[in-house]
Amino acid sequence: MLRITVNGKLVELDVDPEMPLLYALRENLGLTGTKFGCGVGLCGACTVHLDGEPVRSCATPVSAALGSSVTTIEGLAKGEALHPLQEAWLDNKVPQCGYCQSGQIMSAVALLEENAQPSDEQIEDWMQGNICRCGTYPRIKKAIKQVATSKKG
Amino acid sequence: MLAFEHLDRRAFLKKTGLVGGVFILGFGEATFTGASPGLKSGESGQLGVFVSIDSQGQVTIASHRAEMGQGIMTSTPQIIADEMEADWQRVEVVLAPGHPRYGNQSTGGSASIRRYFTYIRQMGAVARQMLEQAAANHWKIKLEDVQAVKHAIKNKKTGAMLGFGELASAAATLEVPSVENLRLKTEDEYSLIGKDVKLMWQEQIVRGETVYAQDINVPGMLIACIARPPVVGGRVKSFDASEAKKIKGVVDVLRMKDRPLPADVNPVSGVAVLANTSWAALQGKKKLKIEWELGENARHNSESYKQELIDKVNAPGIVARQEGDVHSHSFDPENTVEATYTLPYQHHMPMETPAATAYFEGDKCIVWTGTQTPQWGQRKVCQELGLDEKKDLDKVEFNQVLMGGAFGRKGKNDYTLEAVELAKATGKPVKVIWSREDDVQHGFYHSIAANYFKAELNKDNNSDFWLQRVVHPPIGWTFDTSKDRPSRGNLSQGFADIPFDIENLSCETQTLTTHVRIGWFRAVQNVHNAYALGCFVDELAVKAGIPTREMWLNLLGSDRHIDLTKEGFEGWRNYGQEDPRHALDTARMKHVINSVVEKSGAEDKVDKNEGWGIAFATSFNSYVAAATKVRVSDNLVKVLEIHTAIDCGLVITPDRVKAQMEGAMIMGLGLASSEITIADGAIEQSNFHDYPVLRYQHCPELFVNILPSDKPPGGVGEPGMPPVLPSVVNAIYHASGVRLRHMPVTKTHTFI
Numbered sequence: 001m002l003r004i005t006v007n008g009k010l011v012e013l014d015v016d017p018e019m020p021l022l023y024a025l026r027e028n029l030g031l032t033g034t035k036f037g038c039g040v041g042l043c044g045a046c047t048v049h050l051d052g053e054p055v056r057s058c059a060t061p062v063s064a065a066l067g068s069s070v071t072t073i074e075g076l077a078k079g080e081a082l083h084p085l086q087e088a089w090l091d092n093k094v095p096q097c098g099y100c101q102s103g104q105i106m107s108a109v110a111l112l113e114e115n116a117q118p119s120d121e122q123i124e125d126w127m128q129g130n131i132c133r134c135g136t137y138p139r140i141k142k143a144i145k146q147v148a149t150s151k152k153g
Numbered sequence: 154m155l156a157f158e159h160l161d162r163r164a165f166l167k168k169t170g171l172v173g174g175v176f177i178l179g180f181g182e183a184t185f186t187g188a189s190p191g192l193k194s195g196e197s198g199q200l201g202v203f204v205s206i207d208s209q210g211q212v213t214i215a216s217h218r219a220e221m222g223q224g225i226m227t228s229t230p231q232i233i234a235d236e237m238e239a240d241w242q243r244v245e246v247v248l249a250p251g252h253p254r255y256g257n258q259s260t261g262g263s264a265s266i267r268r269y270f271t272y273i274r275q276m277g278a279v280a281r282q283m284l285e286q287a288a289a290n291h292w293k294i295k296l297e298d299v300q301a302v303k304h305a306i307k308n309k310k311t312g313a314m315l316g317f318g319e320l321a322s323a324a325a326t327l328e329v330p331s332v333e334n335l336r337l338k339t340e341d342e343y344s345l346i347g348k349d350v351k352l353m354w355q356e357q358i359v360r361g362e363t364v365y366a367q368d369i370n371v372p373g374m375l376i377a378c379i380a381r382p383p384v385v386g387g388r389v390k391s392f393d394a395s396e397a398k399k400i401k402g403v404v405d406v407l408r409m410k411d412r413p414l415p416a417d418v419n420p421v422s423g424v425a426v427l428a429n430t431s432w433a434a435l436q437g438k439k440k441l442k443i444e445w446e447l448g449e450n451a452r453h454n455s456e457s458y459k460q461e462l463i464d465k466v467n468a469p470g471i472v473a474r475q476e477g478d479v480h481s482h483s484f485d486p487e488n489t490v491e492a493t494y495t496l497p498y499q500h501h502m503p504m505e506t507p508a509a510t511a512y513f514e515g516d517k518c519i520v521w522t523g524t525q526t527p528q529w530g531q532r533k534v535c536q537e538l539g540l541d542e543k544k545d546l547d548k549v550e551f552n553q554v555l556m557g558g559a560f561g562r563k564g565k566n567d568y569t570l571e572a573v574e575l576a577k578a579t580g581k582p583v584k585v586i587w588s589r590e591d592d593v594q595h596g597f598y599h600s601i602a603a604n605y606f607k608a609e610l611n612k613d614n615n616s617d618f619w620l621q622r623v624v625h626p627p628i629g630w631t632f633d634t635s636k637d638r639p640s641r642g643n644l645s646q647g648f649a650d651i652p653f654d655i656e657n658l659s660c661e662t663q664t665l666t667t668h669v670r671i672g673w674f675r676a677v678q679n680v681h682n683a684y685a686l687g688c689f690v691d692e693l694a695v696k697a698g699i700p701t702r703e704m705w706l707n708l709l710g711s712d713r714h715i716d717l718t719k720e721g722f723e724g725w726r727n728y729g730q731e732d733p734r735h736a737l738d739t740a741r742m743k744h745v746i747n748s749v750v751e752k753s754g755a756e757d758k759v760d761k762n763e764g765w766g767i768a769f770a771t772s773f774n775s776y777v778a779a780a781t782k783v784r785v786s787d788n789l790v791k792v793l794e795i796h797t798a799i800d801c802g803l804v805i806t807p808d809r810v811k812a813q814m815e816g817a818m819i820m821g822l823g824l825a826s827s828e829i830t831i832a833d834g835a836i837e838q839s840n841f842h843d844y845p846v847l848r849y850q851h852c853p854e855l856f857v858n859i860l861p862s863d864k865p866p867g868g869v870g871e872p873g874m875p876p877v878l879p880s881v882v883n884a885i886y887h888a889s890g891v892r893l894r895h896m897p898v899t900k901t902h903t904f905i
Contacts, residue, residue: 016401019432027430032368033361035557037504038589039435042841045504073361086359093808096816097222098358099365099504099557124849131841133504133558134222135819136812137852 007075017063033073044130047103054110073102088143096134176206176321210318215249219260221559224809227353235345236277238301251527251551260525263773263868287324349808366508366523374582378434381423384834386448396440402433418565451834453668462603466624470661474649474722477657491607494685497828499599505557506592507568512582522569523556530566561673594836597672600625604685614697615707622661630667637664641724647682654710676871679772687768687879712740745798749778753796766883770875773868775801779876785889796856802864814857814873821877823847825898
């Protein structure tokens, strides 16, 4: 049995330790908010937090998460209360198809936790691993800046 | 089943029925049928979009068009709710499954509102009028003496109000008014149309709660990964699954049925690994040893094919449209511009790769998928199972979920049919998942294309002699291998429908052999035609020494409506739209061109190494102009800003029009960097590293200008794309003096 903490709950997994975390989350734990996009860490759709750090769960074996704490998109809101970035996503009407947005939000949360006041360039730099084919980048940038600015105030 | 159970029609009826006193309406394409709660409203066989109201006044509207990110699940219900006078806060939307009773569900061609606006409004008006009638009956007054006002019916004489919920069960017993007796709102009465209402399902998306085809989970299902022949028309010669079967979790390995050409939207054969987990299926697929019989398309190489296209497009062709006589004219080399442009194959690359689930309950096949064409899919599943498409249609329950992007790719149900084939073969629920490599290498590609122009400038900086040709593999080949040239419909997309006032004009095409599946890609043939024309007009302007805007305005000529069937283009199709208010209108064209230039400052002075490019395209009954500013030094290109101006007629949801334009600019600019190439019949790209799409650091500032219009709604999902790429390429010329005619830009330049 492999033990990891997911969204605050300790879970036991009977899986191949080399299996990417993505499939453990989606298929063993039913947390389908984390998405498959490329399978090789190129698109960011599968981004989750591993002990607070953003990782591409499609390229992170379950063994790398042993004893660690994983946060997925489902663990971001506190019940009814959305995370400020999720709120900012709604304010800016960011999603189109929505498929990449879990990964985008998880990356953005990690960015603001590391750098509460990122510049435009820092946002672009940090977020460049997350692809959106619908083209929601300008709105994502706005949403991130909205939260950063409100923190400043 | 999981959280998506509420999408199921039976569950929908059950759910709404629970509250009691419920009003349910269903509509067919031509006839309206109402049903009281006691009756199962689906049984008439005529029922389409459902509008229901429960006794609490909760309105539920089924979104019958497929949602792929364009926002139709907000916009269509928004129109219905407006006609109903429903309070948007009390409207809930569910996705309709595929079934003819919903009317046309084929979601492509930017058609949902463009072609069905009035029909959609009628749905809302029927519901409103029945509620009004119920209220009039209650007060024993005439229908004219009541009026729907924000989720209630008002007695105009006394001012008394009855809520929708209070009227629901009475309204449900009334006869459905005929279309002739409906009163539709006038434009000044719209309460929701044109307003930025709250978008449907956004909160579920940011919570990670929405369900896509990849997320479907059916108890006991197997997950399948399929190794497909690398060449279209290829097949399995032999295979060895012994290593694959050693992977823990792999349950079975099956050879898929061989499928002869035409490709149609059928699966492409191969070997399927079925497993208990995605990971086991993916690993098992890697362990397969397959010997392929590649077939004759293995001789296809896109590099030599491109040269074939260039050669053909430079030789006399088959005339699609002709006016006057351009061929006996001797062009004055001093005033003539001649150019050939090419755009490579492209791929849709939706973020969600194809996936579908199928299983059987008795003799009923249940499908869960995300497709742009649910009814076509339902019919194809019937064919696959040897069922009668009419008689047995209800033996295929075709459930729809959200699509994680589509862009035309998911108009083809090959992946859905794979799931059905495997569910039938195994007798178990099967979910087929495509890896990104599968997606890139087994797509329905946007045609590689070559466009040629030769035009002579006259003393007024206009042209009287214009010759143009296009050569590309046609979509038609995918469905019929005898198709060897673009169809009239293809040629109506930015080629032979060129809206210029030119006395001597010839538009020609040529035959060609096709070797890969060609499909619809956002804006379809407009992509390469508008790219080539947009660049050529810029080249003419440079030759004439005038601003590109002026060149466009000269060529477009006087304000007029154009009927191309009277201008030498037999078989012209205005995107299936016969309404005269959708006539090709040069005044609207000139207006978007002028607007984009004025708003962007594209004719202002720029710094050294900087330049503006503009381009224009009309498609799907909308008009879009783009202006792009770039800085170029040492073949390094920085795109600084892109502007678009769109006239798409009446706007329903302004924010979603803006979002589509933003997306179109990003995808359009992405075309400058991407290409699908083919060696020995096989696609050479495999994932985001070698088929790059635009990322953050290459996304410039974007500006959208939606022009007010008194015309009916045009298309929105696609028309933004075509003018973007030529505006970028023209900007590079004006910044650097380097004229690029063969895409992608990244062959010679690097975006920074």
